[in-house]
Amino acid sequence: MNTVPVIDARGISLEFNGVAALKGVSIQLQAGRVHALVGENGAGKSSLAKVISGLYRPTRGELTLLGRQVQFASPLKARQAGVSLIHQEPTPFPDLSLAENIFAGSVPRRLGLVDRKAMLERAGEIFAEIGLQRSPTELAASLPIADQQLLELAAAMAQELKVVIFDETTAPLTPNEVDRLFGIIDRLKERGVAIGIVSHHLHEVFRVADEVSVLRDGALVSSGPIGNYDRDSLIRAMVGRDVKSNSHQSSSHQPSSYHPGQVQREVVLRVEGLSGKNFADCSLVLHAGEIVGIGGLVGAGRTELLRAIAGLDKPVAGSVELGGEKVKFSSPREAAQSGLVMVPEDRRHDALLLERPIRENVVLPILRRLANRFGFISRKVEVEMAERETGRFSTKMAGIDQPVGELSGGNQQKVVLASRIAVGPKILLLDEPTRGVDVGAKQEIHDHIRSLAQEGVAILMVSSDLPELLAISDRVLVMAAGTIQGELSGERATEEGVMSLAVAR
Template sequence: MTTIPTPSARTDAAAEALAPIIQMHDISISFPGVKALDSVSFRMFPGEVHSLMGENGAGKSTLIKALTGVYEIDSGTMTLAGETLSISTPAQAQAAGISTVYQEVNLLPNLSVAENIMLGREPRRLGTIDWRAMRARAAELLARLNLDIDPGSLLSSHSLAVQQLVAIARATDVDAKVLILDEPTSSLDADEVSELFRVIRNLKEQGVAILFVSHFLDQVYEISDRLTVLRNGSLVGEYLTRELLRIELVHKMIGKELATLESLESKTRAAAVEGAEVEVPYFEAVGLGRKGSVEPTDLAIREGEVVGLAGLLGSGRTEIARLITGADRPDSGESFVRGVRKRLRTPRVALRDRIAYSSEDRKREGIVEELSVRDNIVLALQADRGWFRRISRKRQDELAQSYISALGIRPANPDALVRNLSGGNQQKVLLARWLAVAPRLLVLDEPTRGIDVGAKAEIQKLVSNLAEEGMAVLFISAELEEVLRLSHRIAVMRDRRKVADLPNEDVTVGEIMGLIASGADA
């Protein structure tokens, strides 16, 4: 870990500037069955941008919620400007000078810019709101950030980027010492990101400590002075951004040993040759993209082929899967099924072309917990047939029993409520649902996340068998070894765009990590 010179080695003024504004020491937080944070230490310095890095489940959100009073810590200490800090509510955190701007702008679009900035803190005169003073104060805060915005204008008349800047102006009105920006660029284009970064640098010059949370490596390296990496609820280390190579950061986030990176030139040539084959892919995306979600992407998937989609969380993996399957609508590009142009406007439309999507959000977009195993299995097939062509109970029982047996769903009871099954068996029920509609392309987003090793191996074997039987599969996983084990071809995503598409011919985890971390396409 990068060490900081001791104050005794500097002048008093330099030492004062060197002291952390916020310090968390040996913080632990547990939930039933989960150690969310395990003796994690974290600090921020005035006038620095600090990025918190880690994959899904690393503990980033838990640490932020502890810092902002949403969660109470089980053990450990926190100090602000050298004073012991004890907070149990977001209001206490804000009063202490810790402000947060969330990914989803939490403002009121039907009010003016000034009203949003001063909401709850409106200046009053003779018992009523002093509108002139409110607009003047809002103008002062906007000017402090060099923002040329009319305080009296309606918030909804401005772009999302401007609304985010207004949220930052509001956050700084409470004499913020620490400003937390949670995924602030997720819905912004390049010009809007540049404007946001200008404001961040302005605040940095004013001595504000800024916590910048983002999955975009390019942005992290552009704006951050310091990085803290978490993995599985534990601290990996704190580093100066300029001293940590991107490939090293990816390694620390994922926790894999790096292999020697070989040249990918021959593999890239092989991929180009393969892409030039006469065989028409079952599905092909040409320039498929959505502003603020994923850049225009080309991707072909052939029958009998498993295409692995690799990349860090937030790289665009799920976003491209949702565009392919009609869960989200693209605003650029085209989709082709067996060479015929298609408009896959909804998942139901995609099902007509035998394209099925198993979401990574098993709880909200997958299983229906209140229904039985049988009802969950036949749900998509019934929707595809239409609700006026009911599947007979006999046929439902036959389908349920066949998939319970084929996939080894336990308990082997079609009347069991899905909510009472283990995560692995819930995932099998979800797979059974989509297999029941006889798809030709199956898009699986994190199908083995959060399930036990045995169930994971069974699902991996099933995917391999489906491809051998001629099904096209798009397989998304954060576990690079799993992607390499199952895929015939691998597409690599980084910062919302595809940076590589290569056959799985002796590709190593280190090579994939290199592509994820590098700034150049392969």
Template sequence: MDQEPLLHIEGLQKSFSGTTALSDACLTVYPGEVHALMGQNGAGKSTLIKTLTGIYTGDGGKIEFCGQPINFRSPYEAQRGGISTIYQEINLVGLRSVAENVFLGQEPTRFSALNRSRMDKEAKTLLARVGIDVDPRLPLARLSTAAQQMVAIARALSFRSKLVIMDEPTSSLHDREVDTLFEVIDNLRQDGVSVIFTSHKLDELYRICDKVTILRDGRTVRTSPMADISRIELVATMLGKDPRQIEASGQTAFERPKAPKPGVEPLLDVRRVSSGGLCRDAALSLHAGEVVGVAGLLGSGRSELAAAVYGMSAIDSGDMELSGTPYKPRSARDALKKRISLTPEDRKVSGLVGPMSISENITLSILDRISTFGVIRKNREEKIVAEMIDSLGVKSSGPQQPVNELSGGNQQKVLLARSLVLEPKILILDEPTRGVDVGAKAEIQRMISSMVANNRDRGVIMISSEMEEIIEGSNRIMIMRDGETVAFLDASTVTNGQLMLYMASGDTGADVSKTGDIR
């Protein structure tokens, strides 16, 4: 290519407390190029981005931007230098106005005072460039997640960025909002702005990206035009496998749990339950030794149903039974006493405590069991934590490593470990593989299947937006739409197309039972 690269990273190295995160990372991005950065969780993607943008300082290698060596000392310095990052968790200030967020730290002034009218006017121009028409004086928190994502992009444009890094930008967006985002990316590309795009959704990569760079174990193992690498090759390269092995073994597929025997009393029976505004008429049954998948579009009431079962939301109507006994939890504590556990959708907001260690996060829910007179028995704690780290395959420098230093997949395993140490009879998993890579996703799904296979007294409710995960990892699928249960399907016979039809319309002419039982 005759064109000079915008960004050139060669031989980048970075270690933490003796653990190598990057050993030979290379990345070259050209002007106006949308470049995918791929790799399993722990491959070094986040470390590379954080080293590039000044959060970390590299231990070796070189970074050139616009033909000049760079060594940014902070993300703000990187922004001023033309590189902006939009993270999966939107890093803006909800209580401040849209315009204030766009120009945060670089507010226009007049005679040493804030020039609010100019700021609002320029913010509106930038917002129009990313396709949203909102009052820039509104508090940011009043906008949808998708609109806030666009505000973050507008902020990047306010710095006249030449390179925008997007870290899992579609994880919380509807399909229509993803279309809008991709239109914005196309416009950036036409304006000569480059984009580094990370996503675990392969469809998105092949739709929007020009090239892909794949990292494995901190090293760049392949860079290729998207058109020249198949999906099987991409996944195989990430995993360090031969593509023929992947195809032959079905490595990317999940092992379906064995179906429970019919006629057995359910562990949990939910009948016509309403809770809050989004869950209005939900029915569900779960048997021992079974995984029930819960499918539905965003806003269908899936998470709200989980919150009602777990005691986080009050039940307005309907009833539930637990092993044949009436069940109406008033709090999560009630659910825990009944051996019902929940892993929440957002592991960073409502799941893990980032600065705390792996060990502390795993045992946070069982402090009463590992303490005597308020003093933690270290031997007991270390034994439980070691067993969990070993059984779930958590990769870390040790149990005392802060959990926020782990990759997304390993964070998810720690969250899962916290639920499993409770020895639950019913485990509710809300988006258990959200934001983790293909390899970790398959690994976590196999763990879920193994949990049920090795303990036939346990049942799992799995909420997921991934249709393949729902179909391949469940015995039965319960579908919600507009807060109601609209169908129960046999996961072994349903297709993606049928599942989408039920989720979208809820009307297929089927006779839907409001108990969802298999008796």
């Protein structure tokens, strides 16, 4: 066996605007071996995969390929050197044929012209090798996501493939498609390709990996042959030693506006057997004044569930009841009229008009209500409203006429919350309410969520931030692979408890 590792990354650090995503990580990928990278959301797994495949340039550290130091200027250079990354969400060229997808940017030529025959032949060979049963002449537009991933792999194999990293590739796949992918990985192993996989699913890791490395907060915390680990020890390494103290601390000053058994609260939302894209058969109940958290890993179907409840996507089965009445929202506006409001995760795309002033952003959802009987909106009323709503959050801003895009992430999020709360919801769905928000703003947002609950608003919150999830939720539902795996509350609501349910399948 070759002793020189195919990829040897030493002391890799990566910073974005001074924030460390990777802190001195060293890792080796060997020929014909599968190396798994595991860790919580945001631990740095994907960043490391992107550094190795030339998408990010490391701030510090060095990378060698077969003993030679390399510095990939671009993903193309990495690919030409035989290093490829297969993305969870592939980006094919929908208007081109599959063969052209594989060879885009580096078509086989004869006399300077496209050698179509060679292109189709070679594509056919690669498809046969990876078991993709498609014609090289068909268009990529209609390909299901599993085949799109294989198409990326095929493109990688058009060059001499030395290293391939699968970044959460199995997340959107069905079990059969996962089996097919693992079959392909076995064949790549036999050919001596060095393979990295980034995965949330520990049973998959135990199934295919030869080595495993655990990342936490951008640092390598544990690494070794897969035989040295079992499920529990991996989870412990992912979550870290200081978990227990953390969760105790958070549960101790848990405000708990809701005490089961003490007061019989009104059920405001009942979801029965709801199914849709990426989630199935989800049932839950939400009481007035209660904060219910939804934990789980990225791709578990949590956002999709919230979107379906809010009427953004149509569920394929199941029902949603609001205050005892079955509802079928066909738009967020209908939902808001019934008192249900969702705050989306991606505030820049889905929740804000970045170039417009804070004032307009805050009053946008309630413009109709502000209009006088002639249908006009009084500037004075608008200003008062915007000042009152932003004032509740102590938003740091130059004034309500400042464009919202100029604010920091935390203050932008406060504007989003202010605008959605101005609607006066009875039920608030929050998707990652503090993502990309600084610590101070986070605390304020948490306080505000709690006080809303005390006023009787029912809150359903998706969060990948475990301490946050445990600190402000009255109970926590954990999702994995599109279904609700269990409910945790009180003593059982610990980081380990959540992770243990989240990696199940």
